[in-house]
Amino acid sequence: MADRHLEADTPELRARWGGFSFAPAWEAKAKTAIAKYPDGRQRSAVMALLDFAQRQVGEETGTQGWLPIPVMEYVAKYLDMPIIRVVEVASFYTMYNLVPVGKFHVQVCGTTPCMLRGSDDILAACKKRGMHKGHTTDDGMWTLTEVECMGNCSSAPMVQINDGNYEDLTVDRFDAVLDALAAGQTPKEGTQDPARHTVEPVGALSTLQAMVSENHDYRGEW
Amino acid sequence: MPKVTVDGVELEVPQGATVLQACELAGKEIPRFCYHERLSIAGNCRMCLVEVAPGPPKPQASCALPATDGQVIKTDSPMVKAAREGVMEFLLINHPLDCPICDQGGECDLQDQSVAYGRGASRFHEEKRAVTEKYMGPLIKTTMTRCIQCTRCVRFSEEVAGVDEIGALYRGENMQITTYLEKAAKHELSANVIDLCPVGALTSGPYAFEARPWELKKTLSIDVSDALGSNIRLDSRGREVLRILPRINDDVNEEWLSDKGRYMVDGLTRRRLDKPWLRRDGKLVAATWDEAFAAVAKINPGSSVAVVAGDMVDCETMFAAKALAGALGSTQLEGRQTGLDYDCSSLAAVNFNSGFAGIEEADALLIVGSHVRWEAAVLNARLRKVAKKGGKVFLIGPEWETTFPATFLGTDLSVLGNLPKEAADTFAKAERPALIMGGAALGKGALDACLAFAAANRLVKDGWNGFNVLHMAAARMGGLMLGYAQKGGIADLVAAKPKMLISLGADEVDYTRFADSMIVYIGHHGDKGAHAADVILPAAAFSEKPGAYVNTEGRVQFADKAVFAPGDAREDWTILRAMADALGVTVGFDSFDQLRAAMIAAVPALGREGLAEYGALPKGKAGISGSIEAYPIKDFYLTNAIARASETMQRCSAELLHGETFAEAAE
Numbered sequence: 001m002a003d004r005h006l007e008a009d010t011p012e013l014r015a016r017w018g019g020f021s022f023a024p025a026w027e028a029k030a031k032t033a034i035a036k037y038p039d040g041r042q043r044s045a046v047m048a049l050l051d052f053a054q055r056q057v058g059e060e061t062g063t064q065g066w067l068p069i070p071v072m073e074y075v076a077k078y079l080d081m082p083i084i085r086v087v088e089v090a091s092f093y094t095m096y097n098l099v100p101v102g103k104f105h106v107q108v109c110g111t112t113p114c115m116l117r118g119s120d121d122i123l124a125a126c127k128k129r130g131m132h133k134g135h136t137t138d139d140g141m142w143t144l145t146e147v148e149c150m151g152n153c154s155s156a157p158m159v160q161i162n163d164g165n166y167e168d169l170t171v172d173r174f175d176a177v178l179d180a181l182a183a184g185q186t187p188k189e190g191t192q193d194p195a196r197h198t199v200e201p202v203g204a205l206s207t208l209q210a211m212v213s214e215n216h217d218y219r220g221e222w
Numbered sequence: 223m224p225k226v227t228v229d230g231v232e233l234e235v236p237q238g239a240t241v242l243q244a245c246e247l248a249g250k251e252i253p254r255f256c257y258h259e260r261l262s263i264a265g266n267c268r269m270c271l272v273e274v275a276p277g278p279p280k281p282q283a284s285c286a287l288p289a290t291d292g293q294v295i296k297t298d299s300p301m302v303k304a305a306r307e308g309v310m311e312f313l314l315i316n317h318p319l320d321c322p323i324c325d326q327g328g329e330c331d332l333q334d335q336s337v338a339y340g341r342g343a344s345r346f347h348e349e350k351r352a353v354t355e356k357y358m359g360p361l362i363k364t365t366m367t368r369c370i371q372c373t374r375c376v377r378f379s380e381e382v383a384g385v386d387e388i389g390a391l392y393r394g395e396n397m398q399i400t401t402y403l404e405k406a407a408k409h410e411l412s413a414n415v416i417d418l419c420p421v422g423a424l425t426s427g428p429y430a431f432e433a434r435p436w437e438l439k440k441t442l443s444i445d446v447s448d449a450l451g452s453n454i455r456l457d458s459r460g461r462e463v464l465r466i467l468p469r470i471n472d473d474v475n476e477e478w479l480s481d482k483g484r485y486m487v488d489g490l491t492r493r494r495l496d497k498p499w500l501r502r503d504g505k506l507v508a509a510t511w512d513e514a515f516a517a518v519a520k521i522n523p524g525s526s527v528a529v530v531a532g533d534m535v536d537c538e539t540m541f542a543a544k545a546l547a548g549a550l551g552s553t554q555l556e557g558r559q560t561g562l563d564y565d566c567s568s569l570a571a572v573n574f575n576s577g578f579a580g581i582e583e584a585d586a587l588l589i590v591g592s593h594v595r596w597e598a599a600v601l602n603a604r605l606r607k608v609a610k611k612g613g614k615v616f617l618i619g620p621e622w623e624t625t626f627p628a629t630f631l632g633t634d635l636s637v638l639g640n641l642p643k644e645a646a647d648t649f650a651k652a653e654r655p656a657l658i659m660g661g662a663a664l665g666k667g668a669l670d671a672c673l674a675f676a677a678a679n680r681l682v683k684d685g686w687n688g689f690n691v692l693h694m695a696a697a698r699m700g701g702l703m704l705g706y707a708q709k710g711g712i713a714d715l716v717a718a719k720p721k722m723l724i725s726l727g728a729d730e731v732d733y734t735r736f737a738d739s740m741i742v743y744i745g746h747h748g749d750k751g752a753h754a755a756d757v758i759l760p761a762a763a764f765s766e767k768p769g770a771y772v773n774t775e776g777r778v779q780f781a782d783k784a785v786f787a788p789g790d791a792r793e794d795w796t797i798l799r800a801m802a803d804a805l806g807v808t809v810g811f812d813s814f815d816q817l818r819a820a821m822i823a824a825v826p827a828l829g830r831e832g833l834a835e836y837g838a839l840p841k842g843k844a845g846i847s848g849s850i851e852a853y854p855i856k857d858f859y860l861t862n863a864i865a866r867a868s869e870t871m872q873r874c875s876a877e878l879l880h881g882e883t884f885a886e887a888a889e
Contacts, residue, residue, distance in 0.1 A: 004392055009403055069403070082386030084402040091391040 003134040004091065007099045009069050017057075017068040022078075026052045030078070043081040046089055050075055050096055064105040064162045066097035094147065102136040102143040104181055107160040110146045113153035118170070122157055125171045129178065141182065154199040155191050168193035224291040229298055241284035241295055242270050250297045253306060253335045255313075255420045256372035257285035260476060262381060267313070267372050269335065271305040272297050281305035303339075310340040313370050316351040316395070317421070324368065326422030328435040332370065353398055358388075359406030360873045360884070361413045361481060363430050369423035371397050375415035382478070384606045384625025385409040399423070408878050409625070410599035410858060413481045417467065428485055428870045429465045433457075438464065441784035444771045445475075445483040446534040446696035446764045447862060450578070450598050451773030452479050456765050456784040463490055463765045463784055473579050474777065480599035481874065482858065482865055489868030493748045495760035496789025506758065511790065515804040517757050521740045522805075523722035525551030528715040530559060531706050532727030532745065533695035534862055536769025536781070537828055539761075539794040540697065540704050541821040542809065543726055543744075546798050549807035554720060556712045557701030559730040560854070562661070563711030564669045566702050570836035571673060572664075573699065574775035575687035576656055577833070582607045584688060586652035588645070589617045590638065590672060592660020593853040595625065597694050598774075614648045616641075619662060619850040633849040635663070638671045649679045656688030657681055661854045664691070666846075673842020682839055689839055692774055694854065694861075696764075699772035703825055703834065724801075725751050726794065727761065729863045744797050746787070747863035759801075760791035763864060767793045768814065770821075776834040778827065 007013065022030055033048035050067060053075055058065025067090050076083040090096045097105070106126060110119050123133075123146065130137050131144035152158040155167035159174065166177050166189065173192040180187040195202050210216040223234045226241075228248035235244040240263070245252050255267035265286035272284045273296040281301060296302060314336060321327045353366040371390065376399065379388045387401050387408070401407055407415075416426050438457040445452035445466070452475035457465045466487045468479035498514035499506045509517070527550045529543045544555055566572060576584065582604050594602045602625060609615050609626035617630050618637055631637050631645060641649065649655050657679075659672045673689070675681070681688035693699065701707070708714035715723070716735045723736050727745035733754035743755035746763040766787040772778050787793065795817050802809045811817040822829030859875040860866045876882040 004396065006391075006403075084386055084389035087402060088389045088391060092393045 004094070004098060006087070006091070007066075007068060013068055014070055017070040020053075020057075020068075020071045020074050022052065023056055023059075026056045034079070043079045043085070046075065046079055046081065046086060047093070049078065050086070050090055054096060061100070063101050063103050064097065066100050094145075100136065103141050104161050104178075105143045105145065106131065106178075107145045107147045107150075109148070109150050109152070109156070109158050109160070111149040113149075114157040117156040119157040121171050122159060122169055122174055125174055152199075155193075155196070164189040167191045167199075168196060224289050224293070226289050226291075226293040226295060228295045235289050239289045241272060241274060241282070241287040241289050241293070244289040244293075245272065245284060245295060245297055252284055252297065253339050254285060255331060255335075255370060256374060258374055258377075258418065260382065261374060261377040261418075264373050264377065267370065268309045269306065269313070269339075271302060271309065273299050273301050306339040307341045310336055311344065311346075314340070314344060315346050316367075317370060318350065318367050320368070321422075324365070324422035325363075325425040325430055326368075326419075330422060331420035351395055356398070356400045357404040357406065358401050358424070359408070359412065359427075360870065360877055361427050361485060362407060362416060363425045363427040364423060365425070366398060366400075366423055368421050369399055370421055371399065372420055373399070374418040374420070375399060375424060378415055378418055379407070379409075379412075382414075382603050382606070383409050383411045384603075388415070406878060410480050410482070410595055411478055411603060413484050414468075414478050417477070426465065428488060432464050433459050439784070441765075441782045442469065443765065443781040443784065444696070444773075444779050445479065446771065447480065447483040447486060447865065448598055448600075449693040449695055449698055449774040450475060450600055451696065451771050451777060451779050452483055452600055453779070454479060454483065458765075458784045461785050461788070463487055473577065474773065474779075475578075475600045476603070478600050478603060482599070482861070482871065485870045485874070486862075486865040486868045488870050489747075489864040489866070490763055490765055491788070492869070493863075493867035494763075494788050494791070495746055495748055495752060495758055496787075496791050497760060498790065499752075499755075499758040501756045506755075511800075514757055514759055515800060518722075518742060518759075518801055519804040519806075521722045521742075521757075523550065523720065523740070526719075526721035527552040527724065528554035528556070528718060528720035528722075528739075529706075529724045529726065530712065530715065530728045530731055531555070531557040531697055531701050532559065532725070532729060532751070532863075533697055534764055534864070535697045535701075535726045535794070536764070536767065536771055537697075537700040537704060538769050538814070538817055538821060539726055539744075539767075539798070540701055540706060541824065542795040542798040542811070542817055543724055544704055544706075545809040545811070545820070546802050546805075546807070547724070549802060549809050550805060552720070553705070554708065554715050554718050555704075555706045556708050556715050557695070557697060557706035558711055559728050560665075561712050561732075562664055563709070563713065564664050564667070566707040568837065568840045569699075569702055569776070569834075570839045571669065571689075571842075572691045572693075572702065573836050574658075574690040574692060574773075575682075575839070576690050577775050578604055580686075581605070581656060581658075581690065582611070583686075584608050584652075584654050584656035585611075585613045586648045586655040587613055587615045588649070588655075588657045588675070589615065589619070589628075590635070590657065590659040590668060591619045591663030591666065591850045591853070592658055592692050593619070593622050593662075593855060594658070594660070594692070595622060596853070596855045596858040597660055598692055599858075601692070614645075616645045616648075619660075620852060622853075633851065635666060635668050635671065635846045635848050635850065638668065638675050638846060639844050652679075654686050654688060655679050655681055656690060658690045658692050660692045661694050662850045662852070665854070666848050666850060668846055670842040671844060671846035673840060674844035675842075676839065677841060678844070687839065696771055696773070699774060699776055699834075700770065700828070703772060703827065704821075725755065727751065727863065742801075744794055745863070746791065747867050749863035749866060751863075759797045760787070760789065761794040761797055762787040762791060766791075767795075770818075770828055772828070772834065776836060778829075778831055778834055780831060 033045040037044040054065040076086040136143040158167040168191040254270045256264045271281035441456040453469040453471040470477045500509045606626040615628040676689040723739040729749045729751040827834040859871040865871040
């Protein structure tokens, strides 16, 4: 996170993104988001609009998208709010990308449960493929970020690639996902453990066994 | 009225008070960084922790906790002591130990509070965070590694100044305070964040490394850069005023000061008139005082004398000049240099009657011909409060960037008698309607029409007077009280064709109209007035003489003398007294005390600090045509001789108003 910074405000950036405006589909979503708040509180929708803007940029660049300065200025103007307030929000939340990302934004969770379950190996596998934290590979395919808990601790370790979660990873399973993505396929999201459907226990139940067939009140046994 | 107990002492606190305020009422000092009386509560520095029962068994941030009945607050328990030490230790983790090279040293909240509440040593052996410098314009010097993220500057620019330009980017340890894309802070109150900053992150750029606070002599004075009479403190060392800071006066400037009032200080040492000059064969040549007074005596004007007063002179100087003119047999006195000729028979009609604090209560406000941001920057912050409280603000005149929601009604003055529906409805319903007319409106002769507007819209009622005139010159109200107003304005002086025109630092006068007069310029800067003068008598700037000033709300205030005038320059009144000798008349005073006593005898209101009484508002006459095409101030930073001589103000003007860029000096 220490590497987070705004992409420099250059004439090239202005030339590329200065004319940004919402495409009709995103505009409709933006209007819906604004309508959720009372009149005059339209700036409450800033997070949604930044997300839409990032996704539209993503569509235009074939990536997860990011937020160039002119795009943030567009959102600020759209919501009639000071640009610095928009930048505050965008720079606070790490799911807004402030610099361009590659086609696949590999976000490896490194928080304790994932770390205990082997996220270090996942990061090593990324490194082996030429990815560095906070950087995009030269071919524009991969951007690696280490992120904090994504809430998939019961299927750790996990990686989020663009909007998809890939869980129960081992180095082999992870490599398979990346290879599939690189080949243009759509690997199955969610758990990569063949023995698992979602986050149910693998093998026999070890807890709450009395609850399998009917509801059971454990309180008397505490 | 909740009753609380603070360290065993029971007291009643006002409804809505916070625990911190309750502790202060009890006389307890609560350390704090982010809390500020005039800003919203942030509660993010955690320095104000106290122990409160009932409540969770942990220290509570007192600034954000409402005081409620029956609370037992402890500010000196072991838990509070440990909490403060802990917070202080955390704050100092990333704060550099560079106090010896920090300009805040000696007046730093963090320094003081770490001495009072800190552990005295650090247990932190890891590397400290460093933050890259941010550019915030020519006035604010930043050292962001020192920032403790209290966000006072962010809240000030958003809430008080109304210009959202400072923000906190990123998060956690990487949080950084910056302006958008590091652009310069562009508003007239920007330098107040320097005072607000509790550490040395934002310090004064022009004053960088000039002096330490304990070396400075502090003199109480009054700002002369506009007509608000902001209360200031002059910090001087030796013969030089090094900086100007605002003083707290809730009736006038709260605790803010405009950038011009603060930073024109370096103009006090530049382009100064430090010896007399005489015009010989069309050229100014240096002279001695004897030669200068001989030249004045040679003019021998008899009673053909006129006096024009500048915008920054004190009442005593104007009274002394009036006495001199009177002794010579003339009453040709004028202070409205640019030719304004509004009727001054009732001073209530040209006064800011609501008062600066009072105007906050207005619920409908019409501003006629005033660019308030430039003409009275500190007052603009009050007008923002009007709008924030729900008051509606309308303006007549060319559009300018307001810092509050406001509606421009066009430039046509006839709107005064025929308000558009929205404005008319607002004023019809208003409890406390108010009007502010500025110099541009006075110049268009709109005073009568505005008075008529006041009568038609019930601007004056029991306990409320909403008729306000906003002047731009610090000397204006004092001058009007002393009779510096002719019926026809300065045109009357031109028509009188005086043999001798005494100019009291008047730099805005069109002197070509006085081509046949001998112009004696008594002033302090080699500015426009001095260029036209035949005799230049070097005088003292506002920092170099005691004096009384009357601000635009009719508030009489006294300034003290901080330093001596440079070179041969003398205090103005001594020059006028010596001129009386040279011209062979007596003026009736030999010392400053006698002068002031004579002035107070002539105008008793000038002897009482506080608001002068001007009587009832006269009736006006409706009907006006014409439109306001422009405001008198073309460049906020260069409105007077001191500011024009100031390098800082010149740079502000070039960079902030005219878009020039300056390369940063390599360090």
